[in-house]
Every structure is written in structure tokens, then in C-alpha cells.
Amino acid sequence: MPILVQHRQIVLPGQLLAEGKDVEVKAQHTIYRVGDKYYSSVIGLADIQEGKKLSVIALEGFYFPKVDDIVIGMIVDTGLTSWTVDIRSPYLAILHASDVLNKPFNPLKDNLRRHLDIGDLVLSKISQFDRTRNPVLTVKGKGLGKITKGVIVEIVPSRVPRVIGRRGSMINMVKEETKCQITIGLNGRIWIIGPTPVHEEVAVLAIKKIERETHTSGLTDRVKMFIREELRKRGLTK
Amino acid sequence: MIGKIKLIDENGLRVDGRKPGELRPVKMEVGVLKNADGSAYVEQGNTRVLAAVYGPREIHPKHLTLPDRAILRTRYHMVPYSTDERKSPAPTRREIELSKVIREALESVIFVELYPRTTIDVFIEVIQADAGTRTAGLMAASLALADAGIPMRDLIAAVAVGKVNGTLVLDINQVEDEFGEADMPIAMMPNLGEIVLLQLNGVLTEEEFYEALKLAQKGIVQLYEIEKQALMRKYCLG
Numbered sequence: 001m002p003i004l005v006q007h008r009q010i011v012l013p014g015q016l017l018a019e020g021k022d023v024e025v026k027a028q029h030t031i032y033r034v035g036d037k038y039y040s041s042v043i044g045l046a047d048i049q050e051g052k053k054l055s056v057i058a059l060e061g062f063y064f065p066k067v068d069d070i071v072i073g074m075i076v077d078t079g080l081t082s083w084t085v086d087i088r089s090p091y092l093a094i095l096h097a098s099d100v101l102n103k104p105f106n107p108l109k110d111n112l113r114r115h116l117d118i119g120d121l122v123l124s125k126i127s128q129f130d131r132t133r134n135p136v137l138t139v140k141g142k143g144l145g146k147i148t149k150g151v152i153v154e155i156v157p158s159r160v161p162r163v164i165g166r167r168g169s170m171i172n173m174v175k176e177e178t179k180c181q182i183t184i185g186l187n188g189r190i191w192i193i194g195p196t197p198v199h200e201e202v203a204v205l206a207i208k209k210i211e212r213e214t215h216t217s218g219l220t221d222r223v224k225m226f227i228r229e230e231l232r233k234r235g236l237t238k
Numbered sequence: 239m240i241g242k243i244k245l246i247d248e249n250g251l252r253v254d255g256r257k258p259g260e261l262r263p264v265k266m267e268v269g270v271l272k273n274a275d276g277s278a279y280v281e282q283g284n285t286r287v288l289a290a291v292y293g294p295r296e297i298h299p300k301h302l303t304l305p306d307r308a309i310l311r312t313r314y315h316m317v318p319y320s321t322d323e324r325k326s327p328a329p330t331r332r333e334i335e336l337s338k339v340i341r342e343a344l345e346s347v348i349f350v351e352l353y354p355r356t357t358i359d360v361f362i363e364v365i366q367a368d369a370g371t372r373t374a375g376l377m378a379a380s381l382a383l384a385d386a387g388i389p390m391r392d393l394i395a396a397v398a399v400g401k402v403n404g405t406l407v408l409d410i411n412q413v414e415d416e417f418g419e420a421d422m423p424i425a426m427m428p429n430l431g432e433i434v435l436l437q438l439n440g441v442l443t444e445e446e447f448y449e450a451l452k453l454a455q456k457g458i459v460q461l462y463e464i465e466k467q468a469l470m471r472k473y474c475l476g
Contacts, residue, residue, distance in 0.1 A: 012466055014393055014429040032389075041349065041389035041390055042389055043469060059473070060276070060386060062387060090293070091296065131354045132305070215473050
């Protein structure tokens with residue numbers, strides 16, 4: 001047997017996952033190789049597709065930036081021509097003034113704080129990032145920009161894939177059941193806009209439940225029941 | 239005076255009633271601190287150690303930054319009430335040295351090259367000391383790192399072997415450390431079979447050394463199992 005673990009089994013750092021050459025392993029930080037042996041490097045869930053494609057989904061951990069990721073950042077500092085943004089990663093991100101204002105920017109005439117101030121949240125995309133420099137953000141794109149309404153929930157970034165579910169099954173179900181608009185930042189910040197604050201509250205509770213029970217199976221159905229029950233308790237449905 | 243104190247009785251039992259190859263009772267818990275990115279608590283007999291991990295995060299002061307890897311900062315510290323006579327809270331020569339050897343052991347386990355220009359901070363607090371604090375501290379630190387989701391080659395399991403009244407004994411306590419002939423702490427990555435720390439205080443013959451190593455490995459295998467259980471326990475309650 002080349003693969004030594006089960007699908008959805010919890011694996012620990014140093015655990016031998018597979019042996020041999022006929023195993024397909026996605027290049028990622030959660031698996032490392034010594035000779036033709038593959039080991040897990042984190043606490044995670046083993047994921048096996050088609051009986052030979054092996055990967056490990058981390059259960060704990062921080063967000064590591066990747067180009068084209070959608071993230072929700074918080075402004076922590078303003079400079080002369082750029083903002084410094086916290087994206088919950090090991091590196092602070094930069095957002096350039098020209099990117100936000102969409103026109104030539106003169107620091108003598110304009111003050112950046114008038115556009116985005118410290119503590120403001122922005123839905124943005126990572127436009128550049130490599131190991132040598134801090135990530136650069138952009139707000140050019142559909143729906144990107146300053147967040148002015150709704151609520152933000154923070155979860156452990158490594159559990160975002162579970163909140164999305166396979167091809168968005170989990171998040172679409174939550175959207176439908178709670179009638180909320182939900183935007184997921186891959187850095188573990190989730191933006192919810194609901195028809196009423198009560199709907200938003202239920203969506204937050206559901207997402208927190210998914211985060212807590214990431215490693216269990218049959219979660220989609222349980223969350224569905226949970227949302228219906230919570231909505232009923234609040235008198236929003238019969 | 240040394241050697242005159244009877245540390246092994248007629249039945250071959252030690253001062254606390256253990257057999258020569260027996261560990262002290264061990265208790266481990268993961269995720270005990272809310273504000274740290276990862277944390278763990280380890281109890282080995284009367285030795286109690288708490289570890290907290292932060293990071294990877296931005297380095298302050300900036301000049302410590304390395305362009306190709308993360309730096310690791312480790313503090314091993316004994317609280318003033320950890321010993322029978324008050325210990326000054328200022329770091330002693332011994333604590334600075336232990337911080338260094340523990341850091342070097344951890345550096346060989348963590349994939350520091352994945353996160354350039356960042357720092358990983360590890361804090362180890364000895365709450366109660368009864369010998370074997372560096373080994374307990376290393377285990378707590380490795381559990382806390384796993385809890386923080388930092389990619390690592392393996393967990394570290396560690397134990398000290400001593401020689402008292404001419405007999406090799408596993409996991410020595412304070413009395414055996416003080417009045418015995420030798421003390422050899424060993425830390426390993428059990429799954430890969432690699433030693434990450436080995437120190438020797440006292441005198442052992444070559445045969446004794448290899449025998450002590452074998453004895454330590456026996457203990458390490460047991461401790462490794464307990465570590466894995468401690469990590470798994472976090473996901474079984476949810």
C-alpha cells in the first residue's frame with residue numbers, strides 16, 4: 001500500500017503518510033519528502049482523491065499570502081503615498097494610494113486619511129508577493145474596496161476551506177439559509193451583510209460552529225439544521 | 239560524600255519507588271493559553287512546564303531580519319517560585335545557555351526557510367522544577383509549535399538518563415540529579431530517528447553511554463505516544 005492513511009484522518013507532524021513513487025503529492029507546506037517517503041509537517045486532515053492524489057489540509061495555522069487571493073485587510077498605518085495593511089499574515093501588506101484613488105496622487109494636496117483611516121477594513125486582492133518583499137494589495141476589481149456595512153467574523157485561516165466546502169457547497173448553503181451576502185477573505189476574515197442584524201447574528205454563529213467542528217464529517221447537514229433551529233428561536237421562520 | 243547516599247534500595251527500587259527503567263507520571267495538554275498562537279503544558283512528576291509560541295510574525299527590532307529564513311527566538315525561564323529557595327527572576331547563565339541549546343534543537347525541527355524575514359518566538363516557563371526541565375520544556379515547545387500550525391519535521395520527545403549508585407536510571411528526579419554520578423538529557427525526533435539534543439554531565443564509560451542511549455530511546459517512544467495523544471485529544475471533544 002503506497003498511501004498509509006485514510007481519507008479525512010487526522011495526521012500529526014512527523015507522521016508517515018505514503019511511500020513509493022506512484023503517489024501524487026501536491027506541492028505544499030503541509031507535506032515534506034525524505035527519499036521516497038512522504039511525511040506530514042502539521043496537524044491536519046489527510047485528503048485523498050482518486051485513491052492516489054494525496055494532500056494534507058492544515059487544521060491550525062496562520063495565513064500565508066498568495067498572489068490573486070482575496071483578503072480582508074485592516075489599515076494599521078498611513079504613509080505619504082501608501083497605507084500599511086494588516087492581513088493576519090507574517091507580513092504587513094502595502095496598499096498604494098494611486099491604486100485606490102484611480103488618478104495621479106499628489107501628497108502635497110491630498111491627505112490619505114481622508115480616504116482610508118486607521119482601523120478601516122478593505123476587501124482587496126493580493127497583486128504582488130514574493131519572498132523578498134511584502135505583499136502589495138489592489139482594490140481594482142469587482143466588489144473590492146472599503147467595507148462600510150455588515151459584520152466581520154474572524155476564524156482560524158486554515159479552516160477557511162472547510163467554511164467554503166467542496167466547490168462552495170457549505171458557504172452557498174449558509175448564504176441560502178440565512179439570506180445573507182457573505183464574502184470570504186482567505187486570511188480568515190469573513191464579511192456578512194444580512195437583511196437584518198438578527199440574520200447576520202445567525203450567520204456568525206453558523207460560521208463559528210463550522211470553525212469549531214472543522215474536523216468532523218456530515219457537517220453541512222448539521223449546520224443546516226442548526227441555522228433553521230436558530231432562525232426559529234428568533235422567530236424569523238416557523 | 240557522593241555515592242554514600244543510598245538512591246537504590248535492596249529491591250532495586252529508586253527513591254520514589256520507581257524501577258530503573260520507569261518514567262515518572264506524565265501529563266500533557268495542548269492549547270492551554272488563549273492569547274498565544276500555540277501553547278502546551280507538560281508535567282513530568284513534580285516538574286511542570288508551560289510553553290507559548292508566537293509567529294511567524296514581523297521582527298522587531300528590524301535589523302535581526304534574515305533574508306532567507308525565519309529567525310527563532312527562545313526563552314527558557316524559571317519562575318521565582320519554581321525552586322525550593324526563591325530564584326531571582328533575572329536570566330541566569332544557566333538559563334541563557336539552555337535557551338540556546340533548546341533553540342538549536344528546535345531550529346533543526348522547524349522548516350525555518352519557508353518564512354523568510356519573520357520570527358518565531360518560543361517562551362518556556364518552568365513553573366516547578368524537579369530535574370528534567372529542559373527535556374520537559376522541549377516537549378512543551380514542540381507541542382506548542384504544532385498547536386500554532388508551524389510546519390515541522392516531527393515532534394520532539396526528550397528524556398534524561400542518569401547514573402545513580404552505579405545503575406543507569408531513566409528520567410531522573412532532583413535527588414538523583416544532585417547525588418548521582420551522571421545526567422544525560424537526550425531529545426529526539428522519534429519518527430525520523432534523529433537526535434536533536436544530547437548533553438552529558440558527569441562520567442559514563444563507552445558501554446554505559448550506549449546503554450543509556452538505548453534506555454532513553456525506550457522512554458522517548460513512550461513519551462512520543464503521550465504527545466500524540468495530547469494533540470489528538472484537542473480534536474476529540476469538539
